[in-house]
Amino acid sequence: MRALITGVAGFVGGHLAEAIQAETDWQVWGTILDETDRAYVVAGVTALQADLREMAAAQQIIDQVRPAVIFHLAGQAYVPQSWRDPWGTYETNIRSQLNLLEAVSAAGLKPRIVTVASNEVYGYVRPEDLPIDEETPLRPNSPYAVSKIAQDFMGLQYWLDRQLPVIRVRPFNQIGPRQNERFVAPSFAKQIVEIERGLKPPVLKLGNMSAQRDFTDVRDMSRAYILCAQHGEPGEVYNLGSGQSRSVREMLDIMLAASSITITEETDPDKFRPSDVPVSRCDPAKFKRRTGWEPRIPFEQTCLDILNDWRQRLA
Numbered sequence: 001m002r003a004l005i006t007g008v009a010g011f012v013g014g015h016l017a018e019a020i021q022a023e024t025d026w027q028v029w030g031t032i033l034d035e036t037d038r039a040y041v042v043a044g045v046t047a048l049q050a051d052l053r054e055m056a057a058a059q060q061i062i063d064q065v066r067p068a069v070i071f072h073l074a075g076q077a078y079v080p081q082s083w084r085d086p087w088g089t090y091e092t093n094i095r096s097q098l099n100l101l102e103a104v105s106a107a108g109l110k111p112r113i114v115t116v117a118s119n120e121v122y123g124y125v126r127p128e129d130l131p132i133d134e135e136t137p138l139r140p141n142s143p144y145a146v147s148k149i150a151q152d153f154m155g156l157q158y159w160l161d162r163q164l165p166v167i168r169v170r171p172f173n174q175i176g177p178r179q180n181e182r183f184v185a186p187s188f189a190k191q192i193v194e195i196e197r198g199l200k201p202p203v204l205k206l207g208n209m210s211a212q213r214d215f216t217d218v219r220d221m222s223r224a225y226i227l228c229a230q231h232g233e234p235g236e237v238y239n240l241g242s243g244q245s246r247s248v249r250e251m252l253d254i255m256l257a258a259s260s261i262t263i264t265e266e267t268d269p270d271k272f273r274p275s276d277v278p279v280s281r282c283d284p285a286k287f288k289r290r291t292g293w294e295p296r297i298p299f300e301q302t303c304l305d306i307l308n309d310w311r312q313r314l315a
Contacts, residue, residue: 001027001069002026002027002068002069003028003067003069003071003229004030004031004065004067004069004070004071004111005020005030005070005071006052006070006072006073006100008030008042008047009030009032009037009038009041010073010074010077011174011176011179011180011218012116012221014041014178015218015219015221016071016073016222017041017042017044018042019226020222027046029045029048029067030046030047031047031049031050031061031074032047032048033050034049048064052074052095052100053091057099058099058102062103062106062107062109066109067109067111068111069112069114070100070114072096072115072116073116075093075096076089076144077144078180082147089144089147090146090150093147093150093151094147094154097155101155101158104164105162112167112229112234113164113165113167114167114168114228114229115154115167115168116169116171117149119132119172119173119239120140121138121170122137122280123138124139125277125279125280130279131243131283132239132280133285133286134238134239134286155168166234166235167229167236168236168237169225169240170237171241172213172214172215172240173213173215173216173241174215175215175218175306176217176305177305177309179306185215185251188204188251188255189309190310190313191204192261192263192310193313194314202261204265204266205266205268205271206265206266207248207271208248208272208276209248209249210248211247211276212245212246214243214246214281214282215242217295217296217299217302219297220296223293223296224287224291227293228291231291232290232291238284238286238287239282239283240284241282242284245281246299251299251303254300254303254304258307
């Protein structure tokens with residue numbers, strides 16, 4: 001049985017490929033945007049170059065792989081980038097998924113398809129909305145969030161009018177080793193290690209430290225995606241998260257406690273979003289009832305793994 005991961009060279013794609021190899025007997029295929037991405041594909045994955053914004057490319061991938069399971073991860077995943085280039089975010093995230101679903105439909109296949117939206121679809125969350133379940137109103141506050149709502153409801157539409165078995169997920173913040181340094185956890189870790197190595201002055205550039213987010217280790221989230229493909233109900237949507245809010249400050253303190261450096265903090269305006277939400281917390285009860293999934297890796301361990309990942313990268 002073949003599983004296709006679009007965006008297999010990305011942060012989540014790589015961890016998902018490893019999880020599939022460890023926990024199933026599926027053959028893992030994946031798409032990469034450029035040949036330069038091939039270096040980031042984990043061993044044992046058959047990676048094919050394709051720009052899914054092009055319909056012909058999507059059709060070629062589906063015709064060649066003919067997957068039984070699809071995990072659609074490819075896209076523009078960085079929220080701040082969506083304010084700088086709204087249309088680029090819409091085109092990448094919406095058109096790529098549209099072409100993929102059209103290609104599957106045209107090929108007459110019925111693979112189980114996991115479409116990945118984001119907790120960002122909930123946008124402006126009020127204190128009385130917490131914890132956030134699947135019935136919480138959608139109040140998008142970024143172009144990225146709008147693109148993810150479009151992907152989410154597109155998946156529902158293809159289930160309702162094409163009977164494609166699409167299962168929709170809305171994961172909350174995923175963190176772990178190998179994440180791009182643009183994101184908060186690896187940004188902290190890289191700066192700490194650079195200071196440890198004497199590569200920069202002992203000054204940490206920080207954004208909004210009071211924000212509280214629902215962080216889940218990407219390795220736990222990868223198991224959730226697999227369970228979703230195996231046991232999720234087509235047409236349904238599931239929130240994925242730990243069910244706990246942890247502050248960005250707590251994350252930094254855990255990493256600093258594992259280092260001997262003394263630092264000065266400096267506010268960096270570029271690290272603040274134009275609009276932000278003070279607290280986000282997932283209610284994953286629906287998904288847990290369906291699959292029995294529980295996160296296994298403690299938040300503290302994830303923070304240390306990210307720090308040690310950067311120690312290896314900058315060794």
